[in-house]
Amino acid sequence: MDAKKQAAMAAIEAKRDVICHVADTIWANPELSLQEVKSAALYCRVLEQEGFQVEKDVCGISTAFTASFGSGRPHIGILAEYDALSGLSQKAGSLTQEELVPGGCGHGCGHNLLGAGALAAALGVKAYLEQAGVPGTVTLYGCPGEEGGAAKAFMARDNLWHQLDAALTWHPEDSNEVITGSSNSCIQVQYTFHGIASHAAGAPDRGRSALDAVELMNIGVQFLREHMSDKARIHYAITDAGGRSPNVVQPRSTVLYMVRSNHVSEAIELQKRVDKIADGAALMTETTYDRKFIDGLADTVPNHVLEALLHRNFAELGVPGHTAEELAFADALSRTYEGAEGIPGIGSKYDSAYAQNVKVLRAEAGHAMNDFLLPLYSGAAFRPGSTDVGDVSWECPTAQISVAAWPNGCPGHSWQNVSCDGTDIGHKAAVHAGKVIAAAAIDLFADPSILDAARAEFAEKTAEGYTCPIPADAVPTIAD
Numbered sequence: 001m002d003a004k005k006q007a008a009m010a011a012i013e014a015k016r017d018v019i020c021h022v023a024d025t026i027w028a029n030p031e032l033s034l035q036e037v038k039s040a041a042l043y044c045r046v047l048e049q050e051g052f053q054v055e056k057d058v059c060g061i062s063t064a065f066t067a068s069f070g071s072g073r074p075h076i077g078i079l080a081e082y083d084a085l086s087g088l089s090q091k092a093g094s095l096t097q098e099e100l101v102p103g104g105c106g107h108g109c110g111h112n113l114l115g116a117g118a119l120a121a122a123l124g125v126k127a128y129l130e131q132a133g134v135p136g137t138v139t140l141y142g143c144p145g146e147e148g149g150a151a152k153a154f155m156a157r158d159n160l161w162h163q164l165d166a167a168l169t170w171h172p173e174d175s176n177e178v179i180t181g182s183s184n185s186c187i188q189v190q191y192t193f194h195g196i197a198s199h200a201a202g203a204p205d206r207g208r209s210a211l212d213a214v215e216l217m218n219i220g221v222q223f224l225r226e227h228m229s230d231k232a233r234i235h236y237a238i239t240d241a242g243g244r245s246p247n248v249v250q251p252r253s254t255v256l257y258m259v260r261s262n263h264v265s266e267a268i269e270l271q272k273r274v275d276k277i278a279d280g281a282a283l284m285t286e287t288t289y290d291r292k293f294i295d296g297l298a299d300t301v302p303n304h305v306l307e308a309l310l311h312r313n314f315a316e317l318g319v320p321g322h323t324a325e326e327l328a329f330a331d332a333l334s335r336t337y338e339g340a341e342g343i344p345g346i347g348s349k350y351d352s353a354y355a356q357n358v359k360v361l362r363a364e365a366g367h368a369m370n371d372f373l374l375p376l377y378s379g380a381a382f383r384p385g386s387t388d389v390g391d392v393s394w395e396c397p398t399a400q401i402s403v404a405a406w407p408n409g410c411p412g413h414s415w416q417n418v419s420c421d422g423t424d425i426g427h428k429a430a431v432h433a434g435k436v437i438a439a440a441a442i443d444l445f446a447d448p449s450i451l452d453a454a455r456a457e458f459a460e461k462t463a464e465g466y467t468c469p470i471p472a473d474a475v476p477t478i479a480d
Contacts, residue, residue, distance in 0.1 A: 001316055004132055005442050009317075009435050011127030012120050015050075019123075019434065020427045022046060023116035027092070027422045030084030030105045030112075033145035034478055036063045039082040043067070043115065043142055050123060052140070059158045061151050061476050065142035069126045072135035074451055076125065076441045077161070077396070079169035079389065080118035081111045081146045090415040092422025095332050097415045106418040109147065110172030110405055113421055113430040117170055117403070120434020125441045136445045139164075143388070148188070149476050150295035152388035157470040161395035165451050166306060166444055169389060170433040172417075172426070173402035174410050175344040176319045177374035178311045180302050181381025183390055184233070185264035187271045187469050188294035190256045190479050191217065191278050192240070195287040197251040207249025211242045213285040214253045220277035221257075232270055233260040233384070239479065256294070256479050260386060264298040265467045294479050296469025300390040301461050304378045305454040306399035306440070311376040313439040314401060319373050320428035327367045330407040330425065333416055334368035339409035344370055347377030368407035369425070394466035397454040401436055405429035 001009070012019075026039045040063040044054045052067035089104030090097065100106075107113075118140055125138040145151045152161075161167065171179070193214055198207030221234055228234075235258040242250025257274055261267040275291070282289050322330070334340035343362065348355035354377060361372045392398050406420045420426055444451055 004128060005439055007131055008124040008128040008438055008442060012124040012431065012434050012438060015120065015123050016431055018046065019116050019120045019431055022119060023112050023427060023430050024422065026082055026112040026115065027107050030107055032086060032105055033083040033148040034063060034476055036082050036144050040065055040142055040144065043080070043082070043119065046119070047140065051126070059155050059160060061144060061154065063144040064151050066139050067122065068137055068139040070129045070137040072137060074165040074444055075137040075139065075163060076444055077164040077167040078118045078121050078138065078140050078437060079167060079392065080115040080140055080142050082115040082142070083111055083144055083147050085109060085147055085413055088413070088415060088418050090418035092419060093329070094419050095336065107421045108413040108417045110417060110421050110426070111146065113172045113405055113426050114170065117430035117433035120431055121168070121437035121441065124434060124438030128442050128445070134445055138441065145476060146388055148295065148478060150297045150388040151476060153295065153297040153391040153470050154476050156391035156395055156466070157468045159395070161392045164396040166454060167392050167396050167398040168437045168441060169400045170437060171400060171402050172405035172429055174404055174406045174408050175370045175374055175402055176314065176372065176404050177345055177402055178307045178314065178376055179346065179400045179402055180307055180377055181346055181383055182262060182302065183300040183383045184260040184262060184386045185267040185297060185299045185390065185469065186386035187259045187267050187296040188256065188479070189271065190254060190292040190294055191289050192252065192254040192292070193282065193287045193289040195249065195251045195285065198249045200247045200249050204249065208286045209249050210253035210287050211250035213281045213287045213289065214238060214255045216284055217255065217278050217281035220280060221274060224273060224277065228270055229261060229266060231262040232266065234258070234274065254480060262299055262382065264469050268467065268469060292477070293471055293474045294477060297386055297388040298390040298394055298466070298469060300387065301393040301398070303393070303397045303399050303454055303457055305450065305457050306397055307378065308376060309443055309450055310399055310401050310436060310440045313443070314373055314436045317432070317435055317439060319371055320403065320432045322369055322371060322425065322428070326425050327369055330368040333419065334407040334409070337409070337411055337414065337416060339411065340368060340407065342409040344408055345374045345377065346381050346383070347375070347379065350379055350381055351377070362408065370404045370408050394462055397458040401433065403429040403433040
């Protein structure tokens with residue numbers, strides 16, 4: 001590692017207390033999607049103090065921001081998230097489920113760490129640009145609502161990501177690896193049916209049941225399942241069943257639908273069919289309904305050039321180390337859930353030789369923490385979940401890593417995740433992720449040929465063009 005990159009790594013290490021303070025403050029004040037007022041304010045305040053030019057209310061989203069340093073190109077973006085999940089309040093460093101706030105929310109997806117790690121990367125790149133005196137811009141993007149709201153997709157609709165030469169990010173996971181492969185696109189729409197209340201026994205003929213409409217819509221979608229792609233998924237939740245009085249014909253009922261498919265254009269077409277089923281349900285019950293678009297996001301376009309770059313830097317920097325006490329905690333925590341003996345890594349699902357190699361690495365590690373770097377996997381892969389990082393990847397070359405912040409097999413969106421997120425295991429993951437991303441970004445500033453290759457791959461894979469799932473008149477919102 002050359003002297004300038006080493007200096008950038010040292011600059012991150014010098015800001016460790018700031019980075020961990022941000023992670024812990026956001027962990028202690030979890031805010032749901034599109035409601036991250038305190039979290040966004042904290043980032044803006046810290047970044048302004050660190051010499052970044054901060055812009056708030058980006059793309060009309062009150063908790064979105066950008067923080068830039070430098071001038072000219074290349075322009076490298078680093079993506080931060082900071083929203084929490086409902087019902088996951090949890091004491092830090094605990095081996096049992098212990099709510100801090102009854103029914104409260106918590107960082108079950110580790111976004112308190114994700115944003116802090118992105119901050120670390122931005123600080124490292126800033127230090128490099130200051131020392132090297134080369135042209136270039138680094139921008140940290142504060143992206144709210146990843147768990148519901150899809151701010152990055154709304155930003156993509158407004159062509160925000162086209163200005164970047166590349167975008168880099170990370171996610172806390174149970175493994176140290178470069179993330180690859182595609183993911184599901186996803187569209188969420190809320191349907192609120194309106195009927196006529198009436199006495200269910202005395203005057204049932206006068207009533208028009210909104211709940212009947214919801215149930216008929218659900219039945220229609222069940223029959224649709226046979227006639228859609230095997231890669232598609234449709235989920236739903238009845239969020240308002242119309243009240244608690246069965247002797248009243250329900251005048252109002254609401255259902256939230258989530259339509260997924262491997263390609264965003266397919267999800268849009270499938271969503272149209274779901275809308276038609278809603279029309280039919282309203283017709284059959286003589287009700288009406290309001291349609292509320294919640295969010296939509298695209299599938300992910302992998303960029304193997306950037307993935308290889310991230311892996312080279314990851315290998316050079318190694319992985320976070322853990323104390324005997326931290327390893328003992330992780331081992332004990334792994335006994336609180338099923339799946340702790342699974343084989344980690346995206347490649348393990350698609351390549352038996354790769355999986356066998358990882359199995360050996362797991363055995364050599366000897367603990368629940370995966371304190372090793374997974375080999376680079378660049379084969380075809382698919383992850384059934386969804387992320388609005390996908391929309392970024394359709395507008396500029398994009399890549400991401402994961403860093404082990406939880407023990408092996410720790411289930412996503414769990415109290416165990418929240419418990420780890422507030423410990424030094426989480427801190428180490430955030431700081432290390434920042435170093436890997438910053439080191440890769442520095443290579444992009446120093447070697448234009450890497451960006452040229454990444455752009456060429458991006459152009460080939462996105463030749464069909466980006467189909468934005470966000471309607472032109474939609475605004476970021478959350479479900480009722």
